[in-house]
Amino acid sequence: MICPKRTSELLEQFLEPFKDKDPAWEVGVSKIAGRGVFTTRKLKRGDVIFRDMPLLIGPAARKEDTLNTCTVCFKLLPDTKFMCRQNCGLPVCNLCGKKKQHKADCDLFRSWEPCEPDVANSVIIRLLCVARALNCPKEHRDLLYCLQATLDNNHRTEVRNAAKCFRKFPTDKKLLEIMNRAVAVLRTNGFDETSDRTNDNQEFFYRALFPLFALLNHDCVPNSYYTFDEKTNNMIVKASVDIPAGTEITTTYTKLFTGNIARHLFLKMKKTFTCKCERCSDPTEKGTFISAIYCRDTNCTGLAVPEITGMPHPNFNCLECKQKSTHAQVSKAQDLAAGAINAKTNSKSLKTLIQYLKEKCPSFIPDNNYVVIEAKLQVIARLAKSLEDCGEESVGTKAQFCQDILDIMDKLGLGDCVMRTYLEVEKAK
Numbered sequence: 001m002i003c004p005k006r007t008s009e010l011l012e013q014f015l016e017p018f019k020d021k022d023p024a025w026e027v028g029v030s031k032i033a034g035r036g037v038f039t040t041r042k043l044k045r046g047d048v049i050f051r052d053m054p055l056l057i058g059p060a061a062r063k064e065d066t067l068n069t070c071t072v073c074f075k076l077l078p079d080t081k082f083m084c085r086q087n088c089g090l091p092v093c094n095l096c097g098k099k100k101q102h103k104a105d106c107d108l109f110r111s112w113e114p115c116e117p118d119v120a121n122s123v124i125i126r127l128l129c130v131a132r133a134l135n136c137p138k139e140h141r142d143l144l145y146c147l148q149a150t151l152d153n154n155h156r157t158e159v160r161n162a163a164k165c166f167r168k169f170p171t172d173k174k175l176l177e178i179m180n181r182a183v184a185v186l187r188t189n190g191f192d193e194t195s196d197r198t199n200d201n202q203e204f205f206y207r208a209l210f211p212l213f214a215l216l217n218h219d220c221v222p223n224s225y226y227t228f229d230e231k232t233n234n235m236i237v238k239a240s241v242d243i244p245a246g247t248e249i250t251t252t253y254t255k256l257f258t259g260n261i262a263r264h265l266f267l268k269m270k271k272t273f274t275c276k277c278e279r280c281s282d283p284t285e286k287g288t289f290i291s292a293i294y295c296r297d298t299n300c301t302g303l304a305v306p307e308i309t310g311m312p313h314p315n316f317n318c319l320e321c322k323q324k325s326t327h328a329q330v331s332k333a334q335d336l337a338a339g340a341i342n343a344k345t346n347s348k349s350l351k352t353l354i355q356y357l358k359e360k361c362p363s364f365i366p367d368n369n370y371v372v373i374e375a376k377l378q379v380i381a382r383l384a385k386s387l388e389d390c391g392e393e394s395v396g397t398k399a400q401f402c403q404d405i406l407d408i409m410d411k412l413g414l415g416d417c418v419m420r421t422y423l424e425v426e427k428a429k
């Protein structure tokens with residue numbers, strides 16, 4: 001582990017433009033894992049804990065239909081003639097074409113001679129975020145090297161593939177090493193556009209690394225949440241709840257409503273750790289029963305919950321009659337319910353789905369099970385877009401579903417977050 005003090009120094013230097021004379025955060029040794037970020041004073045719900053800015057940022061270039069995004073201001077450009085006329089292989093708008101940032105990108109990529117500079121190539125455009133690590137000041141690169149990176153067998157693939165798109169790609173080991181390192185840090189700690197919304201119902205369209213945020217450890221009920229400033233792409237991290245001084249600031253790496261077992265598997269596979277937070281240590285997930293299913297005994301009305309937490313394949317026990325269900329039996333029941341609900345979700349009619357959720361579901365899956373929560377979120381999103389043809393009651397349904405999920409959030413102890421704001425707004429509409 002790199003010394004928390006050194007990390008702090010580099011971060012303070014990096015975040016200097018914010019002129020935060022009395023930061024509410026400091027880097028320390030975490031009980032959860034490695035380094036962590038701690039509050040230096042008592043914070044109230046909603047207080048800004050810190051602002052962060054991207055150490056590296058570039059277009060995600062994951063979708064063919066957004067390749068015409070300016071690589072400096074990220075505005076979507078007209079479909080034709082959006083490539084730089086200097087043959088650097090990057091899309092840029094007329095205004096940004098004259099800016100310092102593009103001059104640096106342009107010189108670098110032109111010196112590598114893109115094979116087809118007038119064609120928007122996602123591999124080249126995606127590499128920009130990584131290549132910008134070559135031009136950043138030394139202190140920024142030191143900070144990059146200070147962050148956790150999973151240096152597995154795959155982290156060199158991206159640069160290796162990108163090399164094929166240029167005639168004179170660098171062969172200098174040091175340069176390649178910096179880029180490979182940037183890829184690894186981005187993969188471990190960075191943001192990347194996903195077709196899905198991120199964990200807290202948040203949209204983010206770029207590939208970026210926020211260095212202070214990267215140090216936050218995970219909790220399944222995080223005490224902070226973040227939003228982005230649209231103009232600058234800076235990140236603002238706020239307190240979800242009141243936080244005492246000296247407390248570790250946490251964020252969530254998983255979706256807020258995923259059940260115990262799915263969360264455990266995700267964290268183990270993708271983030272290689274076992275979460276021991278309060279929610280994970282409680283088979284009822286703080287009385288929300290997000291992972292619970294009905295007892296196997298049809299005469300019993302009890303709920304079955306995992307026998308022990310923090311295991312990938314636990315058996316379930318009924319809380320009433322104590323009947324045990326094996327993990328295989330539980331998975332089957334859960335999959336059947338998910339399959340049935342998904343079939344309705346994918347069918348065109350929203351009215352059918354709503355009716356099904358209200359009338360049929362309660363007979364085979366408990367109301368708070370995450371499969372039901374996910375389906376309700378989908379209904380809310382669809383109703384938020386247009387009230388489709390499901391009659392006057394749809395307004396009431398949307399408010400009801402929002403309230404159902406807000407109740408679960410309260411029970412979990414989830415304070416302010418983007419999801420809460422969204423649900424409150426939709427409920428009131």
Ligand SMILES: [Zn+2]
Binds near residue numbers: 071072073075093
């Ligand atoms: Zn631009």
Ligand SMILES: [Zn+2]
Binds near residue numbers: 084087090
């Ligand atoms: Zn250019």
Ligand SMILES: [Zn+2]
Binds near residue numbers: 219276277279280
């Ligand atoms: Zn947890």
Ligand SMILES: [Zn+2]
Binds near residue numbers: 297301318319
């Ligand atoms: Zn039972």
